[in-house]
Amino acid sequence: MRRFRHGGADGASPAPSRSVVALVASGAVLGLLVALGAASLAWNLRQRQLQENGEDLARLSFVLAEQTEQSLQSITLLQRRILEEVRNGQIDTPEAFRQRFGSPAFNQALHDRIDGLPQINELGIVDNTGQLVNFSRGWPIPAVNVGDRDYFHRLSGEAAPPYVISRPMRSRSSGNWTIFLARRASAPDGTLLGLVLGAIELSSFEKLYSRIATEEGLAITLVRRDGVLLARFPARGEITGQAVGTAERFQQLLAGGEHSVTIQNSLIDDQSRLMAVQALPSYPMGINVSQTLHAALAEWRQEAAALALAVLLIEGGIAGMVVLGLRQLRAQGRLAEAWAERAEAGRAAALAELALAREREAAEREARLKDRRFARALDAMGQGLCMFDAAGRLLVHNATLHAMLQLPPEALQAGMPFEALEAALSRSTILRPGDAAALVAPLREASRGGRQGSFVWRWADGRSFAVTVQPATEEGSWLASFEEVTERLRAEQQILHMAQHDALTGLANRTLLHERLRQAAAAAAARGERCALLCLDLDHFKVVNDTLGHPVGDALLQEVARRLGCCVRDADTAARLGGDEFAVLQTGISQPGEVAQLAQRLIEELSRPYEIGGRQLALGVSIGSALAPEDGETGETLLRHADFALYSAKAEGRGRHRVFEPAMNTRMQARLALEAELRRALEEGEFHLLFQPLLSLPDRQVVGFEALLRWRHPRHGLMAPDSFIPLAEETGLIVPIGHWVLREACREMRRWPGHCRVAVNLSPVQLADGPALLRSVEDALAASGEPAGRLELEITESAMLRGTEEVLDTLRRLKERGVRLAMDDFGTGYSSLGYLRTFPFDKVKIDRSFVRDLPHDGESRAIVHAVIGLCGTLGLTVTAEGVETEEQLAQLQRENCSEVQGYLFGAPQPAEEALRLVRGAAARRQDGGAAGTAQVAGLAADEARA
Numbered sequence: 049m050r051r052f053r054h055g056g057a058d059g060a061s062p063a064p065s066r067s068v069v070a071l072v073a074s075g076a077v078l079g080l081l082v083a084l085g086a087a088s089l090a091w092n093l094r095q096r097q098l099q100e101n102g103e104d105l106a107r108l109s110f111v112l113a114e115q116t117e118q119s120l121q122s123i124t125l126l127q128r129r130i131l132e133e134v135r136n137g138q139i140d141t142p143e144a145f146r147q148r149f150g151s152p153a154f155n156q157a158l159h160d161r162i163d164g165l166p167q168i169n170e171l172g173i174v175d176n177t178g179q180l181v182n183f184s185r186g187w188p189i190p191a192v193n194v195g196d197r198d199y200f201h202r203l204s205g206e207a208a209p210p211y212v213i214s215r216p217m218r219s220r221s222s223g224n225w226t227i228f229l230a231r232r233a234s235a236p237d238g239t240l241l242g243l244v245l246g247a248i249e250l251s252s253f254e255k256l257y258s259r260i261a262t263e264e265g266l267a268i269t270l271v272r273r274d275g276v277l278l279a280r281f282p283a284r285g286e287i288t289g290q291a292v293g294t295a296e297r298f299q300q301l302l303a304g305g306e307h308s309v310t311i312q313n314s315l316i317d318d319q320s321r322l323m324a325v326q327a328l329p330s331y332p333m334g335i336n337v338s339q340t341l342h343a344a345l346a347e348w349r350q351e352a353a354a355l356a357l358a359v360l361l362i363e364g365g366i367a368g369m370v371v372l373g374l375r376q377l378r379a380q381g382r383l384a385e386a387w388a389e390r391a392e393a394g395r396a397a398a399l400a401e402l403a404l405a406r407e408r409e410a411a412e413r414e415a416r417l418k419d420r421r422f423a424r425a426l427d428a429m430g431q432g433l434c435m436f437d438a439a440g441r442l443l444v445h446n447a448t449l450h451a452m453l454q455l456p457p458e459a460l461q462a463g464m465p466f467e468a469l470e471a472a473l474s475r476s477t478i479l480r481p482g483d484a485a486a487l488v489a490p491l492r493e494a495s496r497g498g499r500q501g502s503f504v505w506r507w508a509d510g511r512s513f514a515v516t517v518q519p520a521t522e523e524g525s526w527l528a529s530f531e532e533v534t535e536r537l538r539a540e541q542q543i544l545h546m547a548q549h550d551a552l553t554g555l556a557n558r559t560l561l562h563e564r565l566r567q568a569a570a571a572a573a574a575r576g577e578r579c580a581l582l583c584l585d586l587d588h589f590k591v592v593n594d595t596l597g598h599p600v601g602d603a604l605l606q607e608v609a610r611r612l613g614c615c616v617r618d619a620d621t622a623a624r625l626g627g628d629e630f631a632v633l634q635t636g637i638s639q640p641g642e643v644a645q646l647a648q649r650l651i652e653e654l655s656r657p658y659e660i661g662g663r664q665l666a667l668g669v670s671i672g673s674a675l676a677p678e679d680g681e682t683g684e685t686l687l688r689h690a691d692f693a694l695y696s697a698k699a700e701g702r703g704r705h706r707v708f709e710p711a712m713n714t715r716m717q718a719r720l721a722l723e724a725e726l727r728r729a730l731e732e733g734e735f736h737l738l739f740q741p742l743l744s745l746p747d748r749q750v751v752g753f754e755a756l757l758r759w760r761h762p763r764h765g766l767m768a769p770d771s772f773i774p775l776a777e778e779t780g781l782i783v784p785i786g787h788w789v790l791r792e793a794c795r796e797m798r799r800w801p802g803h804c805r806v807a808v809n810l811s812p813v814q815l816a817d818g819p820a821l822l823r824s825v826e827d828a829l830a831a832s833g834e835p836a837g838r839l840e841l842e843i844t845e846s847a848m849l850r851g852t853e854e855v856l857d858t859l860r861r862l863k864e865r866g867v868r869l870a871m872d873d874f875g876t877g878y879s880s881l882g883y884l885r886t887f888p889f890d891k892v893k894i895d896r897s898f899v900r901d902l903p904h905d906g907e908s909r910a911i912v913h914a915v916i917g918l919c920g921t922l923g924l925t926v927t928a929e930g931v932e933t934e935e936q937l938a939q940l941q942r943e944n945c946s947e948v949q950g951y952l953f954g955a956p957q958p959a960e961e962a963l964r965l966v967r968g969a970a971a972r973r974q975d976g977g978a979a980g981t982a983q984v985a986g987l988a989a990d991e992a993r994a
């Protein structure tokens with residue numbers, strides 16, 4: 049009381065003025081510290097945001113570079129195979145090159161080779177003058193010359209590089225923006241023979257990028273290392289093919305290491321961008337994935353705004369407190385004066401004190417309000433937040449964190465140590481056992497000064513949260529923020545999954561299989577852990593796909609993949625290598641017999657009938673396997689050896705499993721040589737036809753011949769069709785060969801009397817392309833000038849098994865044209881009788897396996913009886929095949945069979961002998977009498993025996 053009176057008396061009180069200065073100074077220092085702390089926090093958040101976005105961009109550029117590399121690898125593989133053919137075929141002049149690779153047969157081969165490789169648009173062959181001589185797009189080849197193209201100049205000159213990736217240009221065959229991967233074919237003396245071209249349309253890259261680059265400000269660019277722009281999303285068509293940088297700039301962007309991320313000014317849109325550049329490992333190209341800084345920092349701007357608001361509120365709070373303190377000091381001063389001047393005016397002083405108390409109360413209310421506003425701002429943040437002091441006790445947290453964890457309001461309390469926090473989290477209804485401990489352990493570590501930075505907190509229910517731990521103030525307090533990143537992680541996982549899995553079946557793709565194979569082979573070589581690679585090929589899938597259409601083919605492949613998945617263990621890898629090729633990597637093998645057991649299981653499972661779209665389908669599977677480390681120590685060797693074993697399995701009749709043996713290496717070379725020879729045989733005229741007579745009953749008159757193909761091989765001599773037709777069907781060569789057979793058979797028929805027909809065998813592969821078959825038949829008939837009714841086409845019953853509307857339509861159109869249709873090998877397929885009603889056949893040929901056992905075998909007798917009876921009802925001719933004895937003939941005559949064919953009447957014979965046979969028979973008919981016919985049979989039987 050005295051102190052106040054004294055100060056008030058001399059009018060210059062030093063104590064209150066010192067308090068005022070101290071109060072204002074501490075308010076200013078506190079405000080400054082808060083502002084500095086917030087600025088530092090904002091800067092750290094910005095750096096973290098850039099780092100996270102940069103990592104995302106780097107990951108994406110890596111995945112896209114891998115995928116582009118794969119596309120180019122598939123072209124390179126196909127080109128190398130063609131260049132190997134140049135070397136193996138000892139092609140050493142440009143003329144020989146043009147002849148070998150400019151043929152229709154090679155056109156079909158090109159088409160087949162890119163079948164199932166959607167990333168390649170076209171394969172082409174160019175001669176040494178730049179003239180296009182073949183391409184996979186079709187036949188005939190348009191007159192196109194690429195002699196003026198940059199890649200032709202570079203590859204045709206001296207010291208040419210092994211290959212060139214062209215500038216983007218409009219393809220002269222398709223008109224679309226395209227880049228070419230061109231390789232030079234040289235003779236052994238270095239002479240230019242021509243080029244092998246692989247084309248990729250740029251729109252395929254741009255489509256892919258547009259699907260991926262959905263985030264704002266994202267751009268994906270494919271560039272050549274010399275800075276030429278190949279493709280970009282968002283598209284900038286006007287600068288495609290132009291240099292948008294230099295080789296130096298490209299190097300500079302890569303300088304930061306494999307996954308370098310930098311901030312650069314884009315040379316394309318002049319915007320400041322966060323860029324990640326990834327070079328392709330084997331080609332002079334790179335992927336640049338970038339995001340505008342504006343878009344990259346969008347999230348950060350929101351956080352910074354919330355922080356600024358929070359700082360503003362805190363600063364306001366501090367200012368309020370200072371003002372309040374000043375007022376209080378002033379009030380104290382006034383009160384002291386009042387005490388001094390009016391000591392006896394107790395009542396007035398009491399009133400003043402009361403007023404002061406009210407004022408203080410109001411100021412406190414104001415401060416509480418500001419606190420609440422601050423808390424509300426914190427709660428409004430999208431991220432969950434909590435702050436800990438240096439001793440690891442909870443200081444502050446926001447409502448977002450509460451909501452995220454679905455905790456009751458009182459669960460988190462200021463001052464809580466970690467043990468209490470873990471106990472509180474364990475009471476959350478959505479956290480599972482272990483989730484709380486998984487969070488608190490790294491937080492505790494952070495409080496000891498260990499782990500600061502970001503980590504992902506995964507919940508047992510599949511959700512993930514990015515937790516960022518960072519220092520908050522110098523006194524050792526620190527902040528943990530929580531953001532749900534489940535969707536973002538899922539999207540990243542999905543991109544990774546897409547790059548490693550087959551889109552149709554979801555199985556591992558070739559890239560992933562190679563990776564796992566490499567790891568397993570390395571483990572086998574280093575630690576003796578055995579693994580095996582099984583290569584699978586679906587028998588006859590191509591025919592099903594071609595005849596029933598791709599949707600059915602796709603559904604079938606998906607079902608195959610599902611069954612495959614059921615047969616293997618989790619540790620194994622089931623993969624689709626493309627088309628109908630699958631593979632299984634079996635690991636952890638203790639006995640080699642386990643491989644055979646798995647192969648048997650796969651054969652049984654995949655051969656069970658399939659029900660697709662209400663239709664029953666049958667497939668077989670052939671399997672080849674190789675075991676590591678015995679059969680190969682690297683992934684490549686294992687794959688090659690399993691492939692050889694697969695070829696052996698297919699060659700031995702399909703539907704079986706073969707284990708790799710060293711001798712297969714040699715056999716494989718022989719098979720590849722046979723394939724090359726088959727291609728050459730057509731051009732060199734090594735095929736010819738034999739003709740086997742068809743006789744009517746009961747008069748035994750020759751009514752036609754079946755044309756049967758033979759190959760006069762320069763080294764192996766005469767080859768029967770069974771030894772090369774399956775390979776011709778597999779490679780598609782059966783189409784040009786079948787066309788030759790039709791023309792040749794119709795040409796020969798012109799020399800026979802008018803009542804004699806010629807029968808020609810059709811392969812299911814020919815039947816699969818109806819329009820091409822119709823053209824081929826038209827062409828053969830037009831060239832011979834003979835009526836269509838003299839041509840009979842034999843279609844095997846197994847081809848009909850895959851019958852569809854399209855096949856039926858082709859048969860109807862052939863029938864409308866007047867061609868006769870015969871069902872061959874009747875009785876060897878399923879539900880044969882149904883086909884006779886549905887398909888427009890004129891004739892049925894009973895398979896020789898039923899005729900062989902006549903007349904003694906009761907079952908064969910019953911089948912022959914039933915077929916002849918049914919065909920009689922339907923008005924169809926019946927030909928019995930493979931008649932060898934008089935006994936068989938007598939039984940067939942008893943059943944009223946209408947036609948016969950077999951060694952008893954004549955073996956397949958050269959055209960001149962067939963001609964002599966019909967002319968002799970005609971002469972004898974003019975003489976009249978069955979004696980003549982009997983002679984025909986006797987003569988033919990002699991020939992058969994000879």
Ligand SMILES: Nc1nc2c(ncn2[C@@H]2O[C@@H]3COP(=O)(O)O[C@H]4[C@@H](O)[C@H](n5cnc6c(=O)[nH]c(N)nc65)O[C@@H]4COP(=O)(O)O[C@H]3[C@H]2O)c(=O)[nH]1
Pocket residue numbers: 740755756757768769770773786789809810811842872873896929930931932949950951952956
């Ligand atoms: N045991 C016995 N066999 C007899 C008798 N009479 C004829 N054969 C043989 O039975 C086969 C009849 O032809 P296929 O059933 O159409 O069966 C043919 C046909 O499916 C196919 N083929 C032949 N030429 C062609 C062709 O130009 N194109 C197509 N796609 N396939 C052809 O090759 C198969 C085998 O032809 P080839 O070896 O010439 O064998 C011929 C013929 O020599 C007999 O009394 N007893």
